[in-house]
Amino acid sequence: MPGCGACASGDATADSQISFSLATAGGKKGLIHMNIMQQDILQQLEQLQQDAQTALILATTTESVRDWYSEYLSRKGRLTAILRNLGNLSAEERPLIGKVANEVKSALEQALQERQAAIAQAELDAIRSAESVDITLPGRPQNLGKLHITTRALRDIYAIFTAMGFQIYDSPEVETDEYNFQLLNMPEGHPARDMWDTFYTTTPGLLLRTHTSPGQIHAMREYAPEPIRVILPGKCYRYEAVDASHESMFYQVEGLAVGKHITFSDLKGVLINFANQMYGEGRKARFRKSYFPFTEPSVEMDIDCVLCGGKGCPVCKYTGWLEMLGAGMVNPHVLQNGGYDPAEFSGFAFGLGPDRIALQKYGIDDIRYFFTNDARLLDRV
Numbered sequence: 001m002p003g004c005g006a007c008a009s010g011d012a013t014a015d016s017q018i019s020f021s022l023a024t025a026g027g028k029k030g031l032i033h034m035n036i037m038q039q040d041i042l043q044q045l046e047q048l049q050q051d052a053q054t055a056l057i058l059a060t061t062t063e064s065v066r067d068w069y070s071e072y073l074s075r076k077g078r079l080t081a082i083l084r085n086l087g088n089l090s091a092e093e094r095p096l097i098g099k100v101a102n103e104v105k106s107a108l109e110q111a112l113q114e115r116q117a118a119i120a121q122a123e124l125d126a127i128r129s130a131e132s133v134d135i136t137l138p139g140r141p142q143n144l145g146k147l148h149i150t151t152r153a154l155r156d157i158y159a160i161f162t163a164m165g166f167q168i169y170d171s172p173e174v175e176t177d178e179y180n181f182q183l184l185n186m187p188e189g190h191p192a193r194d195m196w197d198t199f200y201t202t203t204p205g206l207l208l209r210t211h212t213s214p215g216q217i218h219a220m221r222e223y224a225p226e227p228i229r230v231i232l233p234g235k236c237y238r239y240e241a242v243d244a245s246h247e248s249m250f251y252q253v254e255g256l257a258v259g260k261h262i263t264f265s266d267l268k269g270v271l272i273n274f275a276n277q278m279y280g281e282g283r284k285a286r287f288r289k290s291y292f293p294f295t296e297p298s299v300e301m302d303i304d305c306v307l308c309g310g311k312g313c314p315v316c317k318y319t320g321w322l323e324m325l326g327a328g329m330v331n332p333h334v335l336q337n338g339g340y341d342p343a344e345f346s347g348f349a350f351g352l353g354p355d356r357i358a359l360q361k362y363g364i365d366d367i368r369y370f371f372t373n374d375a376r377l378l379d380r381v
């Protein structure tokens, strides 16, 4: 064991004393005599400082720095654990160890502050960089809401017919067999019922209306014997095999005019006026004979194709004509069912499909797009 000038070799305490070089002890280098306990604590403090400084470099987040503080400097940390042994030292020995311990503690606290500041700055820089705005980027277009194509077609239809003196009349979507069929000249077992595949409810005699025509009876029974002009818009339901041009739920707009001296010319005039306003002036129209149980005579009305001008295209199936609606003079029995005397009153009725009108007007090839909630459809028109 090396001695030094300050200790007497062979002293009774020589065995328990060592010479220890400590850079931090008292702020000066030198060989200091101390016992094993002192040496051990000082080594522990030196080791602690080294460990702590290395660990602090590896702590890169606020959370890991908190863990570091807890391990080294907190009341349950390693520094406190070492200092607990101070009680075993003599009163003379304690000040040196206490001084070194305080120096270690201050050095670590200083390092901690610097580390915290560096981490806070790094976190701030990260937020700034993540939230920074590049003012040279072009703006993003805003998606503006639009009305559904069917809604637009319906509103156009309302505007045109109300300008001609028609009122909008609401009638129920759940109907009785009587209103949906019987009062429209289709008693039970009538073959014309096959034209409408029907959704029946679990209540006998109640069904989802297959067309808006039962509204004719409701309107007539409400207003008879006054003359009426109404349109009856709404949803209809049919048990259809769904394809590009058929849905099991679709819109219809029924029209009805009842009064004295109403003729087929009135029907033609109203419908041609409608076509010109809906599709643009100068439309050609043609009427083909048809059959509906509740009108007599009955017709189908076609207009020249709005997309190809009559030359022929996929939408008009190369015929140059688009089927627009079905119509006719109200059958005398139906007038009677509505409360009008057919000897005195006459009327016309028509039924058109706003979905189909929207398909034709905007050149859309599949009605199923209307119900898929894909907003890109709205941008196509």
Ligand SMILES: [Zn+2]
Binding pocket: 305, 306, 307, 308, 309, 310, 311, 312, 313, 314, 315, 316, 317, 318, 320, 321
């Ligand atoms: Zn065409």
